[in-house]
Amino acid sequence: MxxxxxxxxxxxxxxxxxxxxxxxxxxxxxxxxxxxxxxxxxxxxxxxxxxxxxxxxxxxxxxxxxxxxxxxxxxxxxxxxxxxxxxxxxxxxxxxxxxxxxxxxxxxxxxxxxxxxxxxxNAPAAAEFAVGLTLTAMRRIAAADAELKRGIWRGDLYAYEESGGELGGATVGLVGYGAIGRIVARVMRAFGAHVLAADPYADRAAAEADGVELVDLDTLLIRSQVVSLHARLTEETHHLIDSRRLGLLPDGAVLVNSARGGLLDHAPLPQLLRSGRLGALALDVYDTEPIPADWPLRDVPNVITTPHLAGAxxxxxxxxxxxxxxxxxxxxxxxxxxxxxxxxxxxxxxx
Missing domain, CATH: 3.40.50.720 (NAD(P)-binding Rossmann-like Domain)
Structure with a gap:
């Protein structure tokens, strides 16, 4: 042998x-x-x-x-x-x-x-990373760090219109409720968030026991201030979050994708971010990896990026x-x- x-x-x-x-x-x-x-x-x-x-x-x-x-x-x-x-x-x-x-x-x-x-x-690692991306995006941690290192003290981020939100009291939507999604839900609920999940294969009784409300995807997007993607990428889920569904998000919502780049249609994102319709975007995965030099989101505000590190x-x-x-x-x-x-x-x- x-x-x-x-x-x-x-x-x-x-x-x-x-x-x-x-x-x-x-x-x-x-x-x-x-x-x-x-x-x-x-x-x-x-x-x-x-x-x-x-x-x-x-x-x-x-x-x-x-x-x-x-x-x-x-x-x-x-x-x-x-x-x-x-x-x-x-x-x-x-x-x-x-x-x-x-x-x-x-x-x-x-x-x-x-x-x-x-x-x-990698479920524990990926779940922790998704929560970290969410907090970084909601509280502008990465942007404040980068500017302070450039010598710019962003005290203006304390202004009402610039300040971020809290997970406590927020509605967080999880697209996919497998091993990673369940850990994320547990952490989000510990912060005091109300957690929704959309997953046609999830066990309803198990989700209810976790304190998670199972809903259809469109309902989740309409109701969630924070959306985190945790679905597998298949032919069925490719561009699951497309232009129409992105339009369902409330103004200023935070979107996190640390699952697979193909779940998300990237084309509408620059305009949604520049207009403020999307409050922040945190990505660990991309439609093309590594991202090209002319990547459309490179100079767009309120984008957090990491190089596919969730499981690392x-x-x-x-x-x-x-x-x-x-x-x-x-x-x-x-x-x-x-x-x-x-x-x-x-x-x-x-x-």
Missing amino acids: RILAAGDHFVRPSLIRAAVSQELSRTGRDLPEFAELTLPWPHEPFGPVAEVREASGTEDELVEALAGTSVCVTQMAPFTERVFAASPALRLVAVSRGGPVNVDLAAATRHGVRVSFAPGR TRQTAHRAAAITAAEVGRFLRGEELSHLANSDVLAAGRP
Whole structure:
């Protein structure tokens, strides 16, 4: 048995190896042969590789590293049709991300390879970051910091018309109510906010138990002074918040997107911000990453920007390694995987 830890500079190969070794040692199994590959992300941006959307590294280096490998644990390696075809010994790809977007699942199934993923690995980090963006936007923290460092004392931000709002007593709308949304709701309610959520897949009884009011999306946008996006990006949710829906927001609303750039139609945003219809916008994700030099929002007021950092905590990296290591342990013990992405592979008959 040979395991490849195809890590990067966030979920490091050493973290993967340590987590898998710990998992296997608990069951008294002999440790397998390990190989390591370090991919360039995040020092180099991820992007499309062949038919997969978000990956780091090349097919050639991955094929070479996979020689004789049965199990690969990775975050970003590009598992394409070509890679699967060149790796006949491969049986499991354990992806340490919330979704295996760097894997051609159809190709994996054709080649009889199970693919697992790591849901919830960054939920605490992403939730905390969304709350931080919200507070930064509402209270103009980033703008005040930048101007003070330039020698400008913005005492005028205490003027009534310039001052921000509070979360206490505000209505906060969460678009998506999964693992991240539920943590955000808990924090927002601790501030004293009334929390709405729009998610057609949410459990109504669970939301009510959390003190959250489930409503349809249009109602949420009409009623919320703060809106934070936490939905998955699919064909159904692409540009979910479009020009019409942006027009439903109350004057001066704050909009936060730390989920996926494609959820939000960026074209109407400059005018909405310049006119004051949208009070502030906080973004950690974008329709194009990295953002281009001529990005339309670059010189627009009341925009907070961060470079896709919501999940960037050391705890996230350790959780990612631990979740995937647990899947490797289940696989080697012949148990059912907890987070199998291509369940149809089980009909292929390959051990």
